[in-house]
Amino acid sequence: MSAAADAPWDDAPCGLVTLARDGTVLAANRVLWEWTGRAADDVVGKVPLSALLSVGGRIYWETHLAPLLEVEGRVDEVAVELRVRDGRLPVLLTAVVGGDRVHAAISSARDRMSYERELLAARVAAERASGQLQALQATTAALSRALGVAGVAQALLAAAVDQLGAAAATLWLADEEARLVHGATGEPPAGLPSSGVLLRGESAAPDGGRTVVPLQGQSGLRGVLSLAPRTDAAADPLDAEVLTAVGQQAGLALDRAQLYEQSANVARELQHSLLAGEPPVDERFSVATVYRPGVELLEVGGDFYDVFLAAEGLLAVVVGDVVGRGLGAASAMGQLRSAVRAVAGPGVGPGRLLTRLDRFVEQVETAGMSTLAYAELDLATGVLRYACAGHPPPLLLRTGQDAELLWEGRSTPLGAFVRPLERSEAEVQLTPGDRLLLCTDGLFERRDREIDEGLALVAQATEGSHGVPLDEAVRSLTSRLLADESTRDDVCVLLLQWTAGDFDRHLSADLTGLSALRHDLAAWLVAQDVAPGIAEDLVLATSEALANAAEHGSGLHPGEQVHLRVRLADAAHETAEVVVQVADRGRWRTGASSHERGRGLTIIGALVDDVTVDDRDGTRVVLRKRLAP
Amino acid sequence: MDVLRRNNVTVTGPEGAPPMVFAHGFGCDQQMWRHVAPVFEPGHRVVLFDHVGAGGSDLTAYDPARYSSLDGYALDLVEILDALALGPAVVVGHSVSSVIALLAAADRPELFDRLVLVGPSPRYIDDEGYHGGFSREEIDELLATMDDNYLGWSQHIAPVIMGTPDRPGLGEELTSSFCRTDPVIARRFARATFLSDNRADLARVRTPALVVQCRNDVIAPLEVGEYVHQHLAGSELVVLDATGHCPNLSAPAQLVVAMQDYLTPA
Incomplete structure (x- = not known):
């Protein structure tokens, strides 16, 4: 029925085919039969058009074209391939649904497809390159x-x-x-790459x-x-x-x-060696420091600290920040730190020290615009004089009071000072137990935070730190403020505590003045930040030891004296303790009195952690009580 | 990410009715269910959606890494079911979406009541002792055919589909997106579909399933349907007396009857 000779559509310049709605070929013109080399009798009524296409075309027909014909009623100029005698022929297929038939026109697209494939290759290459x-x-x-x-x-x-x-x-x-x-990342290979691959270039x-x-x-x-x-x-x-x-x-x-x-390693080692060195030792102060290099950048910064004696009994503490990073900054820091030591001295004072440093940085330009906070503490009197050159203000921490920022004594960074104005300085009286915090801005400065806000956070973080041993206090303060690991700057923190001198008294062996002495001792212990309960025990134990010494060592004789010396040992550490020494010139007596003296020691022993008696030259009773529970 | 917007999810049917989700196969979009889904609307909460890259989905959500295997599409299905929170659903998957539904059901069985798998194939390429229907060369040929239509589909045919006045009376909205897929996405989807081997996943599925197979389907031959039925615990097989891979369009009445018989046995 399909291949009637000389039907007009046989001479059409394209393949024409009529399909049932399910795709079965019902009729086709001669062009199609010639292309496919199939006999009409084998195909008509038996085979779907998709069977005459390449496999790709067949899947495409099933997944795209059949649904499109069903829903849209037509497809236009779809590129598929016809299976022909000598391989595959690229064709363009247009089909339209008419009633219960589908009419399709198939035109050869050999040239067009090769052109389109070139276009496609160019586009694919461009996309790949991109x-x-x-x-x-x-x-x-x-x-x-x-x-x-x-x-x-x-x-x-x-x-x-x-x-x-x-x-x-x-x-x-x-x-x-x-x-x-x-x-x-992920599963590693079984072994190293074969050496042949590596040698290939x-x-x-x-x-x-x-x-x-x-x-x-x-x-x-x-x-x-x-x-x-x-x-x-x-x-x-x-x-x-x-x-x-x-x-x-x-x-x-x-x-x-x-x-x-x-x-970075050279710079870090240089910096480490520059910051090394033990602070001076004196019972009247304690100091603890933290230096933490920046966490993100491997480069060292120019932060530094120093603690030294500017004169006999005059402690100098300094924290500074040299502009820049790396080897240059580390070297400038070392020079500036030495310069501070060199220009500090008796009668100089913080303000004049800064002025001298201004002259120094004129010579050493890499240290210009450095900032620093410098303070001198008279260890005998507790007078603190300080000055800040463009640096965050020191924070004064007094027992039982809010932290106080020392905003006086401020001036510009080093080298940025316009002479002949003098650098200003300020003074504050410390009481025993007071602490002073110096730090660089890395401790609190963040990109999204105002400086005032940062300083307030530092002050807040120091709350409740009194009574905490010094090095633990500075460590926990630093780790709390740097907990947000977003910081990339290096950080330097110095915490100083003035503990004044020892409590040193002589008491008449008739015990006059004992109650005044007890009162003074209690006050001294509180000033040292000793907890009230511990102070009470100590006063009681000391008082018992004094009475003991006066009675049994010196026979309550008004001409004799008992010597009391109380000091704070290891103040900066967890092992901090109060050491009480009571000395008399008497000796152990025999008999009942010796027994009673022994009983006194039992009472004392219950109040303190350790009692030792040394009677080689007179009698010395030493009591020790730790401050930490 | 609005999952419902991403996958162009439409929900019809009475609220509170048992949910039935239809997933279209490779090539077209949710319009493939136009003759089937409406039949179930009176008694079901009917959910239709487009895979990302197809139909009215959000093309900007297309992530080549996520959709480089069928797992990405299965995850989408799970996200849709989670977002709708309609309870365990009957999920009807056509062609590659029947495998996508199997993967999703294996991972999140509590979201699935029953599965209807129309023309499923866990692997299209022949393997030792397995007849998938295609050689690797033939699949490569398909990918080449898709490439040949790369320019055609994206530039020439699309406007024709959208604006030809002499076509049968179909609404503009309906026709504008049907079977139009971004060619790059379509090619990747084709690779994910025809190069995947999900035979081992059949054993992971515990959800009861109906396998619907056309008697004469060049894409998923009868023996593939039988293979799925044999390897899927608790499944039933129905062979439709139909030709082609899309009985949802070519033999919707038969498909509907098979589904109804399975879902509501007399």
Whole structure:
């Protein structure tokens, strides 16, 4: 019925075909039979049009064209391939539904398809290049942001999965001792890449199921990156060209990172050696410091502190911040720190010291614009004189009072001072037990925080720190304020406590003045920040020891004297204790009185942690009581 | 991320009625269910959606990594069911979406009441002792055919579909997106569909399922339907006397009867 000879449509310049609605071929013109080489009798009424197409075309028909014909009623100019005698013929198919039939026209598209394929190839190439460029740019940016060899390694492993489409990545790097260190994201390979692959040069190459990328630095192979391709059905394959380029970038990034680390190490060691050194020892003060290098940048900063005796009985404390980072800043810091020691001295004072430092930084320009807080404490009187050159103000922490920022004595950073004006300074009277906090701005300054707000946080963080041993107080303060790890600056904190001198009295052996002495001792202990309960025990124990000494050592003789010396030992530490020494010139007596004296010691022993008696030269009773529970 | 917007989810039917979710296959969109879904609307809360990249979905939500395997599509289905929170649903998947539904049901069985799998194939490419219907070369040919229509579909045919006046009376809204997929997305979806092997996942599924197979389907041959039925615990197999891969369009009445018989046995 279909192939009636000389039907007018047989001479049409295209294949024409009529289908049933389910796609079965009902009729076709001669052109179609000639193209396909099929006999009409084998096809008509038996075979769907899709069976005459290539497999790709058949699936396409089923998934796209049949639904489209069903819903839209037509398809236009769809590119499919017809199975023909000598292979496949690219055709364009247009079909329209008419009643219970589908009418289709199929025209040869050999030339058009080759043209379109060229267009497509060009477009695919352009898209691929754009994708490659994007991946390469993102990777390069990540590598250049990374700090240090570890940072570069991490960035490279992350980029391998996020940007370069790998399922897993393993990285081997030769460290300074030429040992292999490696890191991995995802499943690592069974072993090292085969040496043959590595020797083959600078390009990414397949190695087993993985791709191996050499990381070439200026002076040779820095490491090797091994990538596993993703196995998802629709995942893109790894791109060797991009990986080769990434390998070169990563090699150079590792070169840079290593140079950078070497320089940072030198700077850090220099800084460490500059900050080293023991503070002077004197029972009348304690000091605790924390220095923490910046967490994000490997470079050292220019923060420093120092504690030294500016004159006999005159303690100098300083915290400063030199502008800049790295070797230059570390060296400037060392010079400035020495300069502070050199210009400080008897009769100089904080204001004049800053003026002299102004002259110093004229000579040493790298120290210009440094800021510092400087204070001198008269260890005998507790008078504190201080001055700040553009530096955060010292914080005064008095027992039982709110923290107080010392806003006086301020002037501009070093070298920024316009002479002949004098640098100002200020003075404050400390009472025994008072503490003074000096710090650099890294402790509280954040990008999104006002300075006043930051200082208020420092003050708040010191609340309740009285009674806490000094080094523990400064440590916990620092870790609380730096808990938000977003800080990248280095941080320097110094906490000073003035404990005044020892409590040193002589008491007449007839015990006149004992109650006044007890009162004074109680006051002294409170000033040392000794907790009330412990102070009471100590006063009671001391009083018992004094009575004991007066009675049994000196026979209550008004001409004899008992010597009392009370001091705070290890004030800055958890082992802080009060040491009471009661001395008389008497000796142990025999008999009942000796027994009674022994009983007195039992009472004392119950009140303090330790009692020792030394009677080699007179009698010395030493009581010790720890401040921490 | 609004999941319902992302997947162009539409919900019809009475509130509180048992939920029935229809998932379209590779190639077109939720319009594939136009002859089937309305039949169930009186007694079901009917949910239709488009896979990301198809129909009225949000193309900006397309993430090549997520959708490089069928797992990404299964995750979408789970997210839709979670977002709607209608309770355990009957999920009807066509073609590749029957595998997507199986993957989702294996991971989150509590979201599924029963499955209806129309023309499922866990693997299209032949393997030792397994007849999927295609050789690897033939699938590559399909991918090449999709490439050949890369320019055509994106630039020439789309406007024709949208604006030809002499077509049968179909609404503008309905026709504007049907079978129009971003060519890059379509190609990746084709690779995820035809290059996947999900045979091992069948054993993970505990949800009762109906396997619906056309007698003459060049994409999912009869023996593939039988394979699924045999390897899917608690499944039933119905063979429709129909031709082609899309009985939801070509034989909707038969499909509806098969579904009704399964879901509401006499």
